[in-house]
Amino acid sequence: MQQNNINGGDYTKITIATIVSISFIIILYFLFSNIGQIISEKSESFSSSSSIVLIYRLAFFSVCVYAIRYMFTCGPGNMRVVTLDENKEFILNPIGIKKFVTFSSWTLLMCLGYFLIAIINQTMELLKVNAISWLYSWQMIIFVAGISMSFLTATVVRYIILPDEVKIGREHGHMFLFHEQIMHNFAAIFFAFEMLIVQPDLQPDFAIFGLLFGVLYISFAYQLAYFSGGYFVYSFLHPKPKIAPIFAVGLASSIALFYLGLWTVTRFNGYNWLSWIIIIGWLSLIVQFRPVKSNHYNS
Template identity: 60%
Template sequence: MSTNTEESDYTKITIGVIITVSIAIVIFGLIFDLFGSVDESASSFQSSSYLVFAWRILCLSVGLYAIVFMFKVGPGNMMVVRLENNQEELLHPVGIEKFVTFSSWTLLVNVLYFAIASLLQLVNNGESSEIGLLGKLQVILFVAGISMAFLTATVVRHIILPNEVRNTRVHSHMFLFHEQIMHNFAAIFLAVEMILVSPNLASEFALFGLFFGILYISFAYFNAYYGSGFFAYSFLHPKPKIAPIFAVGLASGIAVFYLGLWLVSEVRQTNIWLSGITMIVWTVLIVQFKPVMTEIDDD
């Protein structure tokens, strides 16, 4: 019995895969001169438009309020998986305990991007001669933020919410203000930003998607082993045989979504209207603003 349990424990393999992917990201980043491409792209994010500045301040303000709201709204509802027995448990986190989910990271990256974008525009007034470290960080946060936001919105609308309906569970809590920002408006904010600014993106920036995916998984493991003792998502548990695939899958998902967004930006070079319409339609298809309790007919 114990032998079978040991044989079914894929924790070491999962961690090994994560380390391998991390090393691969570094190697490919060096091969493609990733940060050289970031330097080339940074100036395209700068703008002297008052409309863009107002938009960035608006998005930043809403995001900051969403973070404050998460602390003020009281206990949340979080179905977690315990590290020791891989069993689900419903918790009611408060305050900073809520910031262990991928959705909360999506919100934080979104806020950081608009904070840096607003600051740089205020200081430089659209000038791109001296971008510096903050300019590089702006590019990286945009790439990660929009990819994570589109992935989050897609998973919530097309996987999580239908599953809630299928199981006839009340899920109105998923449409509270801060949840709306994480699941819907983070994607909308950055989609509009992309349309307004038209940044020059590069395909190799998908590596940043992989990096942020690995970074979140590493955080989730550290938190489970040395902090809370649970994972916010069942697929993050490193023990099951499928765990290595799921670990890489999350990071790859962010990268794939980025590549899709990069393709949309490439279309803009030849057809601005097609690019804009594609962006709008894509965004509309992944957001949902209210619960639908109609039962799904599995037949």
């Protein structure tokens, strides 16, 4: 069991105060902005009468369902976590629903939720059933958060987590199991494909949902540590180190920034060939489908 460095005082109160402050800012934004109206106006841009769109949505949804089923049947997981009390690192082998504590597992759930709602909305449209406005709104909200989280997840896994696994010499073949591939790679691909094909009318205001879901995950992580498991899945979420408040802000802000980056791509004369090239190029830089030897990272 390895102990992380937390010298320099306990910044737990400052970290929690920072999270509460961000939450308060988000609440104020929702209260005093017209974000609800914008969502209502733009959410139907996700509608589609194409049978091809419905088929691939069903396919992507089925893959997500199978990935979740696989998580329950593939045996114990393998996670490096840190204890709340002493910030000591140890290996945890969760089973079943206890695996759904990682940020990447939330990405998978967002992908599942989005395509489920998209299928429901499109089926109702094809059957000429009156649309449920709030369901379209949720489709847009989950898409905005989901695509941002999936791109962030893929980036962090490829450029931070996997190199660190190689650096410490730990076996990380489990990072490329089926459900891990969906969480770390294909969720981003599925969301990107949906964006390029359906061409929704995205707005920069929707970046607020990146902050919101970032705070929600951090709050969940703290609830897990203080009232349930007694550990943090990610060492940077521990509230004691001096840099902890910055990491808390950084996680939530990163989701919003990734969304703004994706939104910017759609501003290049709409969803034209340039958007396709940029998104495909972006994906090629962040996904990784198989382990790479240590000398690749050391070179």
